Amino acid sequence: MAEYFLDIEYKDITYKEEEVNFKEFECCTFTNCNFSQCAFVAVTFIDCTFNDCTFSNAKINYVAFRTVTFNHCEIKDVNFAMCDKLIFEIAFNDCVLDFSKFYTLKIKGTSFTNCSIIAVDFMSTDLTEVVFENCDLYRSEFAKAIANKADFKTSYNYTIDPKTTKLKKAVFALEGIKGLLYKHEIIVK
16 A cells, blocks of 8 residues: 655655655655656655656656646656556646657646757647647657647747647647648748
8 A cells, every 4th residue: 555645845855766656645845856766656646746856767657647736847758658647637837858758648738838848759649728838849749649729829849740630729829830831841931
């Protein structure tokens, strides 16, 4: 059975590979913590906040993120696709998510604000009503994604093929239209 922790603040901790396994954290705050060495197993975070934390290269298989917010975190090359999909609800503010994977996840309504999202895998992901606010989406992959009603209007460097990505009622700024036309070799000036 999982150990349960409620309303605790954790600061300046570097976690070892199995240190957080089989634990449930609710209403906890993690500040300046490093999870990069972790290989998570059966870990649940409910209503938790991560501030200035590092998750780069962490193995987050079988982790449940239920109403979790990441602020100023480095989350490079992390595979979210193996997370517990039940009530998967996250938000990212001022984070670096480069090379991470959200493949096939349903992240409807998620907000990414002021994030670096370079070469991230959103293939076959449900991005319905997701907000990408002022995000760099350079080389991120959206093939077979559902991005209906998604908001890209303040983001940049994206290339999305409307033939392979559902974009009904998605919002784009006029300056970003070239990212939808690149494949057709149309020049926009």
